[in-house]
Amino acid sequence: MIQKRPFFITFLAPAVLTAVILAAAIFEVLQYSVREFIPGSLNVGGFTFANFAALNKPIYWWVLADTFFISLLTAVFSLLASYPVAYALVRAKRDWVRSALVSLSITPLFTGEIVRTFSWMLTLGTDGFINSVLRKLGVIDMPIQLMYTRFGVVVALVQFSMPVMIILLATAIAHVDRDCERAAANLGASPSAVFWRVTLPLTLPGILSGIVVVFAWTMSAFSTPQLIGGGKILMISNLAYLQGFSVLNLPFAATLSLIALVCALGSLALMKGVTGRIERRLAVN
Amino acid sequence: MTETAIIHPSKETGSAVDIVRVRKDFGSAVGVADVSLTIGKGEFVTLLGPSGCGKSTLLGMIAGFVTPTAGKIVVDGTDITDLEPYRRDIGMVFQSYALFPHMNVHDNIAFGLKMRRLPAAEVEKEVARAIAMMKLEGFEARRVRQLSGGQQQRVALARAIVIRPKVLLLDEPLSALDKNLRAQMQVELSELHRKTGLTTIFVTHDQGEALSLSDRIVVMNKGAVQQVAAPIELYRQPANGFVASFIGEINALPPGRCELKDGTASLVLPGVGPLVFPAVPASGFAPGRQVRAFLRPEHVRPVSAGAAGPNVVTGKVEAHIYQGSHTITRVVVEGIGLVETRVTGADIVASAPVGAPLALAFDLSEAVLLDAAA
Amino acid sequence: MRSQKIGSIAFWSLVVALLTYMTLPTIVVLMTSVNPTEILAFPPQGVSFDWYVKAVTYPDFQIAFKNGLIVTACASTLALIVGSAFAWLIHHYEFRGRGLLEGVLWSPLIIPHFTLGFGFLLLGGAFGVQQGYVMIVLAHMVLVMPFVTRAVHVSLANIDPALARAAANLGASPFQVLTRVTLPLVVPGMAGGWLIAAVLSLTEFTASLYVTGSRTQTLPVAMYNYIREYADPTVSAISALLIIATTLIMLVADRTIGLRRVLAIDTH
Numbered sequence: 001m002i003q004k005r006p007f008f009i010t011f012l013a014p015a016v017l018t019a020v021i022l023a024a025a026i027f028e029v030l031q032y033s034v035r036e037f038i039p040g041s042l043n044v045g046g047f048t049f050a051n052f053a054a055l056n057k058p059i060y061w062w063v064l065a066d067t068f069f070i071s072l073l074t075a076v077f078s079l080l081a082s083y084p085v086a087y088a089l090v091r092a093k094r095d096w097v098r099s100a101l102v103s104l105s106i107t108p109l110f111t112g113e114i115v116r117t118f119s120w121m122l123t124l125g126t127d128g129f130i131n132s133v134l135r136k137l138g139v140i141d142m143p144i145q146l147m148y149t150r151f152g153v154v155v156a157l158v159q160f161s162m163p164v165m166i167i168l169l170a171t172a173i174a175h176v177d178r179d180c181e182r183a184a185a186n187l188g189a190s191p192s193a194v195f196w197r198v199t200l201p202l203t204l205p206g207i208l209s210g211i212v213v214v215f216a217w218t219m220s221a222f223s224t225p226q227l228i229g230g231g232k233i234l235m236i237s238n239l240a241y242l243q244g245f246s247v248l249n250l251p252f253a254a255t256l257s258l259i260a261l262v263c264a265l266g267s268l269a270l271m272k273g274v275t276g277r278i279e280r281r282l283a284v285n
Numbered sequence: 286m287t288e289t290a291i292i293h294p295s296k297e298t299g300s301a302v303d304i305v306r307v308r309k310d311f312g313s314a315v316g317v318a319d320v321s322l323t324i325g326k327g328e329f330v331t332l333l334g335p336s337g338c339g340k341s342t343l344l345g346m347i348a349g350f351v352t353p354t355a356g357k358i359v360v361d362g363t364d365i366t367d368l369e370p371y372r373r374d375i376g377m378v379f380q381s382y383a384l385f386p387h388m389n390v391h392d393n394i395a396f397g398l399k400m401r402r403l404p405a406a407e408v409e410k411e412v413a414r415a416i417a418m419m420k421l422e423g424f425e426a427r428r429v430r431q432l433s434g435g436q437q438q439r440v441a442l443a444r445a446i447v448i449r450p451k452v453l454l455l456d457e458p459l460s461a462l463d464k465n466l467r468a469q470m471q472v473e474l475s476e477l478h479r480k481t482g483l484t485t486i487f488v489t490h491d492q493g494e495a496l497s498l499s500d501r502i503v504v505m506n507k508g509a510v511q512q513v514a515a516p517i518e519l520y521r522q523p524a525n526g527f528v529a530s531f532i533g534e535i536n537a538l539p540p541g542r543c544e545l546k547d548g549t550a551s552l553v554l555p556g557v558g559p560l561v562f563p564a565v566p567a568s569g570f571a572p573g574r575q576v577r578a579f580l581r582p583e584h585v586r587p588v589s590a591g592a593a594g595p596n597v598v599t600g601k602v603e604a605h606i607y608q609g610s611h612t613i614t615r616v617v618v619e620g621i622g623l624v625e626t627r628v629t630g631a632d633i634v635a636s637a638p639v640g641a642p643l644a645l646a647f648d649l650s651e652a653v654l655l656d657a658a659a
Numbered sequence: 660m661r662s663q664k665i666g667s668i669a670f671w672s673l674v675v676a677l678l679t680y681m682t683l684p685t686i687v688v689l690m691t692s693v694n695p696t697e698i699l700a701f702p703p704q705g706v707s708f709d710w711y712v713k714a715v716t717y718p719d720f721q722i723a724f725k726n727g728l729i730v731t732a733c734a735s736t737l738a739l740i741v742g743s744a745f746a747w748l749i750h751h752y753e754f755r756g757r758g759l760l761e762g763v764l765w766s767p768l769i770i771p772h773f774t775l776g777f778g779f780l781l782l783g784g785a786f787g788v789q790q791g792y793v794m795i796v797l798a799h800m801v802l803v804m805p806f807v808t809r810a811v812h813v814s815l816a817n818i819d820p821a822l823a824r825a826a827a828n829l830g831a832s833p834f835q836v837l838t839r840v841t842l843p844l845v846v847p848g849m850a851g852g853w854l855i856a857a858v859l860s861l862t863e864f865t866a867s868l869y870v871t872g873s874r875t876q877t878l879p880v881a882m883y884n885y886i887r888e889y890a891d892p893t894v895s896a897i898s899a900l901l902i903i904a905t906t907l908i909m910l911v912a913d914r915t916i917g918l919r920r921v922l923a924i925d926t927h
Contacts, residue, residue, distance in 0.1 A: 006834070011748045018800070019760055025775065025779045025781070026774075029777055029778045029781060081677050082677075084670065084674050085677050088671070107905070107906055110858045110905045110906075111898075111902050111905050112861075112901065113879070114864045114886075115879075115901050115902060116684065118894055122688060129690075156684075177381065179379045182350055183377070183383035183444075184385070184396065185349075185370040186375065187376075187400055190369075193371075201387045202387060222772065222868075227883075237773045240777070254781070257771070260771045261770055268769055369663070
């Protein structure tokens with residue numbers, strides 16, 4: 001007999017098991033979010049929507065709004081900072097320049113959140129690198145406050161998100177047909193006109209997916225606002241951690257974690273819809 | 286007629302493009318080796334050669350995408366060697382067409398005019414004219430990816446000619462089309478050239494396209510120009526062995542010695558004997574000279590076995606290549622080697638089966654004589 | 660031509676400035692790690708490896724490093740096995756529920772790590788194995804598996820499907836095709852995916868903060884706890900060691916299997 005699907009069950013079983021475990025973990029969060037909080041106890045009570053109702057307080061709305069705001073700022077600045085690097089990475093004439101640019105822009109991705117956040121603490125601190133250098137140079141007399149500010153958090157978050165943004169933009173730029181740019185130049189477009197009228201519009205799908213990916217990513221950032229924000233800047237992740245580990249209100253922490261998940265999924269769905277439409281309009285690729 | 290309005294004075298005297306000892310090195314490799322070429326106003330010139338022969342590099346240098354290592358390029362009397370591509374006013378149709386995928390047909394065609402900051406009304410007028418000329422009415426709002434290959438080709442042409450370029454460059458524009466469409470577009474290209482009178486430089490590796498379209502053909506190989514000639518001259522009087530074998534099919538006979546006795550010219554092939562010319566050849570012939578004769582398959586004729594004559598040799602049929610309207614038959618002749626003959630129809634496949642002997646008559650009136658050393 | 664030159668210089672200056680911004684924190688960490696004084700002073704007052712000695716002899720870091728290695732080895736290897744099988748499955752078969760399965764298994768790329776960590780914390784609680792190795796390994800495995808799956812999937816997609824048919828035509832059974840043809844061709848992808856998974860697991864922090872306890876904490880969690888208590892360059896030294904280690908691993912990965920291919924950054 002011909003075995004129609006060799007290895008099907010063998011290879012499927014572990015994947016399904018993993019998926020079930022993952023789904024169970026997420027289900028636990030969902031389950032806790034609709035349970036009653038019993039103050040002073042880690043046990044939870046019966047079914048309730050009270051945790052979701054409790055969200056409707058100005059302070060939580062502010063945290064949510066701040067999370068959105070910081071994520072948006074990060075996405076936009078990350079795009080502005082990454083595009084030139086991605087462009088250089090793809091278009092550099094020399095091989096070693098391209099390799100160096102890839103290494104320099106990708107390796108930060110693998111050093112981990114804590115190392116990167118700690119590095120920024122050393123850089124932004126009152127006695128940190130920036131303040132020390134500026135004081136040595138006589139630019140400032142008193143240290144400027146960079147830690148525990150929204151500015152400091154965004155500066156660090158932009159640097160974190162740049163590797164991913166650069167990867168997405170570099171892929172988009174590499175797919176631009178060089179003949180289209182040559183054709184534009186041939187038709188009288190100056191180098192800047194070629195960029196604004198041809199290269200940039202053709203990389204629009206990459207730009208959009210970069211913005212949304214970084215936005216969704218930053219929405220779930222934890223250690224940077226935790227350490228650089230130092231409690232002064234609260235994002236939804238920090239609030240959830242606070243509720244779970246300081247207030248010990250696990251149901252409310254679960255509710256906030258769930259909200260964060262929904263926001264991440266929502267931005268991704270948005271991206272699929274928007275880029276899908278743009279790609280169809282452009283009919284690129 | 287509005288169609289004829291986009292016109293440059295046709296076939297004016299004076300040169301449109303002067304290429305003066307242009308050279309391009311890629312590292313230690315030579316891309317284009319000291320090419321000089323003058324192209325007249327309104328002329329249709331083809332750069333022909335196998336891939337890697339330097340024709341596209343030369344075109345790139347004219348368009349400004351490739352910087353020459355040495356030499357200069359002059360268009361309409363102005364040295365443009367160091368001019369940026371976007372200041373050159375040279376139209377170009379790319380091999381891939383390079384139509385802007387994020388713009389519709391109208392905006393693609395209007396692009397060059399907008400770059401020249403023409404008033405909007407002027408832009409519309411010119412675009413409409415180009416659209417009419419390329420028979421693209423009704424497609425203005427289409428996305429370029431919704432067009433067929435032939436339509437894309439016409440948009441690319443419209444986009445290139447609407448800016449009224451000093452020179453039109455065509456980089457293998459027919460290679461992406463299928464065979465039938467290619468023939469159709471050849472006719473349209475030819476018509477466009479007649480209507481606009483634009484100086485046109487066409488790059489191709491297809492000798493058929495080159496022969497049918499060009500006023501003159503520049504045959505290139507390994508970065509160097511092999512011959513510049515009108516199509517008929519190129520076919521009948523190739524300057525060297527490369528041109529002879531690159532343009533059409535040709536039989537290369539082994540080297541022999543020219544002899545002239547009592548007004549009769551002949552070529553003595555060692556081991557074969559003399560082949561007699563009907564008249565003294567006008568070029569390449571000198572008594573005592575060592576030459577190679579090149580003979581097109583249509584000038585080699587099968588004859589009946591018993592036929593005698595000065596230019597009849599007998600060989601063994603090796604293979605038949607049936608091509609529909611005609612058949613190429615390969616015959617191995619002792620002392621000469623492989624000889625191809627071209628006959629109409631397919632009767633020869635049956636009359637001279639593979640392995641059978643076949644007598645061939647050489648018509649030396651069309652033979653090309655080249656120096657044996659070359 | 661001159662304006663073009665000025666534009667080019669301006670562009671490359673901008674690129675260098677941006678790269679400086681990207682690498683500045685790393686440079687600062689490396690500088691402070693060899694600074695002999697406790698106060699984070701710039702420029703460094705000299706060169707000393709005291710902080711490195713303190714870092715590698717600090718018991719919390721030693722335990723955490725050992726924990727991290729156990730977790731990373733288990734999680735990335737499990738992810739390699741399950742992820743490779745899954746990649747092979749979705750490359751070869753269409754089946755009912757495939758979309759759902761893919762959705763779930765790719766989702767850790769999108770799900771916030773703190774949501775996932777919290778979920779595994781609660782799940783561990785439900786089974787009474789809270790903050791034990793099992794839950795930590797499972798959480799890490801789920802988090803890094805998409806990277807292995809992606810790397811193997813890209814490798815599989817690059818194999819000419821005719822090769823498997825040719826092997827079958829020459830008499831190879833499905834098992835022989837898998838082990839003699841497919842496997843040797845995806846080994847680079849698997850190795851690359853495994854390395855990326857290992858590095859990500861070793862440096863993962865947010866989810867680990869939730870699922871680890873004081874005895875099972877991994878290195879990043881131990882570092883976080885240290886930072887909150889003390890402000891001396893010991894963590895700089897640990898960070899420097901991690902930076903050097905991950906950079907070396909990534910260099911090796913790039914040299915041997917082409918990181919760009921595994922990450923699917925095709926610049927040409």
